[in-house]
Amino acid sequence: MCTAATYLTKDFYIGRTLDYEFSYGEEITILPRNYPIPFRFMGIRENHYAIIGMAHVAGNYPLYYDAINEKGLGMAGLNFVGNSVYRKPEGVKDDVAQFEFIPWVLSQCANLDEARALLDRMNLTDTPYSEHFPSAGLHWILADRTGALTIESVADGLKIYENPAGVLTNNPPFDQQMFLLNNYIGLSPKQPENHFSEQLPLSCYSRGMGALGLPGDLSSASRFARAAFTRLHSVSGDSEEESVGQFFHILGSVEQPRGCCEVADGKYEITIYTSCCNATRGIYYYTTYTNHQITAVDMHRENLDGNELIHYPMLQQERIFHQN
Numbered sequence: 001m002c003t004a005a006t007y008l009t010k011d012f013y014i015g016r017t018l019d020y021e022f023s024y025g026e027e028i029t030i031l032p033r034n035y036p037i038p039f040r041f042m043g044i045r046e047n048h049y050a051i052i053g054m055a056h057v058a059g060n061y062p063l064y065y066d067a068i069n070e071k072g073l074g075m076a077g078l079n080f081v082g083n084s085v086y087r088k089p090e091g092v093k094d095d096v097a098q099f100e101f102i103p104w105v106l107s108q109c110a111n112l113d114e115a116r117a118l119l120d121r122m123n124l125t126d127t128p129y130s131e132h133f134p135s136a137g138l139h140w141i142l143a144d145r146t147g148a149l150t151i152e153s154v155a156d157g158l159k160i161y162e163n164p165a166g167v168l169t170n171n172p173p174f175d176q177q178m179f180l181l182n183n184y185i186g187l188s189p190k191q192p193e194n195h196f197s198e199q200l201p202l203s204c205y206s207r208g209m210g211a212l213g214l215p216g217d218l219s220s221a222s223r224f225a226r227a228a229f230t231r232l233h234s235v236s237g238d239s240e241e242e243s244v245g246q247f248f249h250i251l252g253s254v255e256q257p258r259g260c261c262e263v264a265d266g267k268y269e270i271t272i273y274t275s276c277c278n279a280t281r282g283i284y285y286y287t288t289y290t291n292h293q294i295t296a297v298d299m300h301r302e303n304l305d306g307n308e309l310i311h312y313p314m315l316q317q318e319r320i321f322h323q324n
């Protein structure tokens, strides 16, 4: 499972957890402005916005999982297995292979409005990257500081939803996830009043009882509700440290410790990495399962006019600061 979220303070942030039982060997990857992007059906784009994100680099091609561009637009792909249905290229609309979706949007759209117009004329195809990489069943969150969309290619077409919750997890489809939030209409960060019965002398015996009933398990619908509640009630200062710190707390509410989600005999899904991109400033922050120190890769510290891919492996070593 995975969870993605957006966050707005002075700057705009977007990030995700990547939860799985193994890693594909992903790296923080910068696609500079003059690195030609070959699209399967749409020609080669020689010049474009610079992009930074997490990608598996295959044959010098960045297969992005999540990324931002230099204009402040961000996007993340999350598993949507069993519901995603892609089409064949038709030569009518813009045919875009599922694995090219993130570079397709981020290379040419400066904001959500431009992306909406692009999505209106797009056909998402099932074309695999190669025989080693069959097309992944995904859905996406696409966001800038003005709002967020969820994009789902399903049996009856390409669905584009406004996403006022600012979070995305996995199944079920997004409209059902939003509907299920109705179940939690009574939840609040404030202490509850006794609406149960005036005939009983009920009272709060602990702090935090306003959100009693918020699900604590790791299922996708439960993570959706928990991440949405945490994000929508989030309070932080607007400095970079406070914003990034708070963002990691939002996604920390849905992180997966090894042992709680068994996917096969003795195999467990864990939060392999958590990212937080400052989309305004082009900085990719991350932590990994084994390294809690927030580490940053800043696209503007690289030559963005270059034409070579730049990639950094995630630092995995936990560093404990010994205070005495």
Ligand SMILES: C[C@H](CCC(=O)NCCS(=O)(=O)O)[C@H]1CC[C@H]2[C@@H]3CC[C@@H]4C[C@H](O)CC[C@]4(C)[C@H]3C[C@H](O)[C@]12C
Residues within 6 Å of the ligand: 001, 002, 018, 019, 020, 024, 056, 063, 064, 065, 077, 078, 079, 080, 081, 098, 099, 128, 129, 133, 134, 135, 136, 137, 170, 171
């Ligand atoms: C496995 C991950 C989702 C984790 C998740 O959600 N786990 C819950 C399982 S469950 O929801 O409970 O069933 C997803 C998220 C992004 C994906 C890559 C996107 C680029 C590229 C697209 C190509 O077409 C295929 C290879 C490719 C490298 C993809 C591999 C893999 O698919 C990645 C890593």
